[in-house]
Amino acid sequence: MAVEIPKRLEDLPTSARRWVGRHVQRREDAALLTGRTEFIDDVVLPRMLHCAILRSPFAHARVVKVDTREAESLPGVVAVVTGEDALRWSHPAITAPDGWGTHCIAAQKVRYVGEPVAAVAATSRYEAEDALERITVDYDPLEVVADPFRAMEESSPLVIEEKGTNVMLQRVFTWGEVDRAFADAAHVFTEKFRWNRVGANPTETFGAVCEWDPMSLDLTVRGSIQSASHFGLGRAATFGLPSNKVNVKSHPHGGSFGGKGGTRGTDIACMLSRKAGGRPVKWIEDRMEYLVSGGSQAWDRHYIASIAVDGDGRVTGLDVKLVDDLGATGEGYGAISAAKPLAAFTGPYTIPVARYDLTLVATNKLPASPYRGMGPPPHFFVLEQLMDIAARGLDIDPAEFRRRNFIPSDRFPYTIPSGNEYDSGSYEEVLDKALDLAGYAELRRQQAAAREQGRIVGIGVASAIEPGVFDWNAYAVVGMQGTGVPEGATVSIDVLGMITVRVGFAMEGQGQYTLVSQLVADYFGVEMDAVRVVQLDTQSAPPSFGPGGSRLGVAITGAVLGACERIREKMCAVTARLMQTEPANIELRDGKFTVKGMPGAEMSVPEVAGTMLARSDLLPPDVDPRPEATHVWTAPGRAPADEEGRAKSYLTAAQAVHVVGVEIDPDTGFVEIFKYVVCDDCGTRLNPAVVEGQTEGSVAQGVGVALYEEYVYDEEAQPLTTTFMDYLIPTVNEVPAMEKVAVVTPSPFTPLGAKGCGEGAIHTTPAAVMCAVNDALVPLGVLAREVPAAPKRLWKLIRAARD
Amino acid sequence: MKPAPFEYVAPTTVEEAVSSLSGCDGEAKLLAGGQSLMPLLNMRLARPDLVVDLGRVAALDYIRESDGRLAIGAMTSKRSVERSGLVASRQPLLHAATVLVAHPQIRNRGTVGGSMAQADPAAEYPAMAVALDAELRVVGPDGERSINAEDFFVTYLTTALQPAEVLTEIRVPVLAPGSGWAFTEVARRHGDFAMAGAAVTVTLDAGGHCADAKIVLFGVGPVPVRPRGAEQAVNGERPGEDLYRQAGRKASEEIDEPLSDVHASAEYRRHLAGVMVRRGLAEAVARAAAARGDA
């Protein structure tokens, strides 16, 4: 049965929308604020054990011998596992690109600091950690490779010997006649950029409770897991179990942002449970484990990039060469981050041709993970610096330069050279509103006056695209399979008309349970509180990927509305029978099924549901008597990528312009943000309160990566930033107060016209802050090419300029 | 991140605390606000056999004024110091140093005595204590003694306290009339330990020349550093930007090789120390001038 999902807010069967599109307070919050949400560390199961993991202090070493005898004899210790157990019971992690995975516990050698070498399950975490101190490991240190350029040399030590190289992937994508564009250009600008390792830092680290039933061989994993179904498939592959033997229940979690990797710890806890005769084993990753060896790190990038510009200030080509240091293995899906820029390679601009020279390299650092935005944020940092460099070269105002190159509103849907199609946009309007709110002309006057006084003041105007609703086809180039990412929901109305929605994803902080309630409440004309949202585990839930790739808001809207539509059809048939007319004459509006043109002839939703469940005698013979339906939504019109990686991948393209004002202290190199303005367009805003929350958090993370955050390693690949004293996340004191305004250009392709907006501002913020920093540095004749623009770096630049 | 096993006692008097310390065969540690010690325990960087919790020694929580000095009990929280009207009016440098320590949550628990005894080279309190010529009162098995701030800080994270001694009180003189002061620092984020900082006090003589300049740097050496050459360069001189700049340069030259870490190289720290001296002097002189005007 094909269902028609409402494409516009006006298509909802209500004459007065009360919830969807309104500023609705999140229903998740009361439990969160009163401490009643059950996070994974709150879970206590009978006979549960606690896991602690022994980790390598070396970045590269042979594991000669692991002696666990003393640890095993300690009171409270129930099970100990080592690399031998991993070899016996598990397979190496599945990776993209393929074949760059290792076992969850290092068997023959360790490849990064923090890699597990053994683990203990004991009756308390204290005892487990005591036991770790009694395990002796003989290491034979090997030469370390901490630099991707060194790793590419013939003489470099190999991180994974069997591969015969440290290069995980080397490809050049050419979209159009790039060489000609550069040869014909009036101006070409080329720069080198460095984006240092940063990454996700959710409030809650990863945790899991694993149970391996020794009789049935069922594996049950509870955890703070972002994508339960994906995670379940991974565990099945790791342990060679049938996928229906693995049940994953994701718990509400304290954010993810890509950092909820946790596969190694989970697999270790699973093996400990197996050894402990099936007792549940809890592993809670502590913050140091997270920072050194968790899902904490992403985007360790070296860029050389060029743009070609014609005499009128139109960009005619983009050429980006990227060397991305993915660390020791491919297990964290860091490669995906390097592929995702294909979905928005040329940003919001009409750049007709482009080239991407991509090299992914293994070193002895922590395997890279995803981070909010998944890879375009560094790409846009590079693109936007080049846009500014070109604007300065041509003596055009940076805002005007962008306007000249924006994709005009009348050219959507618009296909970019790297193959993705942007659904809609009003880029100039977004720019105008941002400039207006910022008082751009006045800002420039203030800047000129400040410069007269010798102050270092800059203004950044940057724009970026947020690809929304990811599709696996976007990652075909790094070896991911498949097209489409299904998300399902089951909507059920009970005999009294109360509505329950069953979904397969856990609360992660983006307010989707609220969104589900909003949708159903407006669809059936009930109060939001009458809608209950229930989460199912992977063995019960409809197909679900969950949050990720700015998709869930759109996808769950499609799933829920699809299920509602299916129920409506059934109910129309029942009502028609009772009203003795044809289903086509029945209409749902404001919670009532009415006969068209017969005022007063109506039944409420509870009446119809009650009839369906308690008066089978009144039902038409061919109608499924359940006021319940499941709908599984996936983005329409997707197809596999071609050989140059081109595909309609991400369904939506949100756009934003940020205007930032900074002042740099010439004596210390410190940056102060004195102005921060956001204008964004993510289509229909299903719950503006949530969109704004996502924006503010994402700006905060963007400021973090632009100015503060950096995972530092020394030449021996020893991590130097292992606590929050050294890895600096901006606090409320550092994140600027921001002014926000929005433009709404609905997507023609999505349920209700909404676009992905969860990753949001981090696409634009680092670029915009760095544009402002570099604008400030113009009179000094220096360029900040490295992110973060930490004071030590800016001080050096300023000093060099003045010497 | 769970501590290794240890014994725990929670005495209610200083005497009991001292006897617990001296009665311990292995290593004993006092626990005050726990804001430094707890992470060290959890990371197993500190592995005492005995933890003596001072949290119930109520007699060590006070702020009083007598004989031109403020006496502050070792277990007084930094938040209490921050909120004390007495401190703000009688020794504003102490107030200024306090609000730069960490965040409100940490100041709620962290104590005055803990910050002194921890002796972190980048901490505000040791520099404050040296700048104000504080006196530290200590009780041990042999009774009470007092230690001068400048003698208290020995090297990185090391003080003149003996293993069985408890720091009970810190005494700082109230601000002298006519005195100008400043407490400046640069930290990556608000509330972080400083990359470099300076506590400065100065007065202006009848002719408007600088006098009694005292400069104490922190974050740049193992203990608070007094660049005496810079102090001398200031005394007797007419205040002004050139003088501050020159003093700053001198101060940064006087420092031994400063710390180098991921946030700041030794060279950058040295430079920042000079900037802090320059800015601190300017601020302190402005206050001294205002104080003279008031008088």
Ligand SMILES: Cc1cc2nc3c(=O)[nH]c(=O)nc-3n(C[C@H](O)[C@H](O)[C@H](O)COP(=O)(O)OP(=O)(O)OC[C@H]3O[C@@H](n4cnc5c(N)ncnc54)[C@H](O)[C@@H]3O)c2cc1C
């Ligand atoms: C996130 C964070 C940021 C911070 N930022 C700063 C900062 O910017 N500046 C700063 O100065 N500090 C900072 N701190 C440290 C904080 O100020 C601590 O409170 C302080 O260093 C120790 O005080 P405490 O009362 O917590 O002592 P504890 O941690 O309990 O003890 C510290 C040490 O002092 C000893 N000790 C405590 N009391 C006595 C006593 N009465 N006699 C003898 N020995 C004693 C203990 O045995 C221990 O060795 C920060 C801490 C955190 C967690």
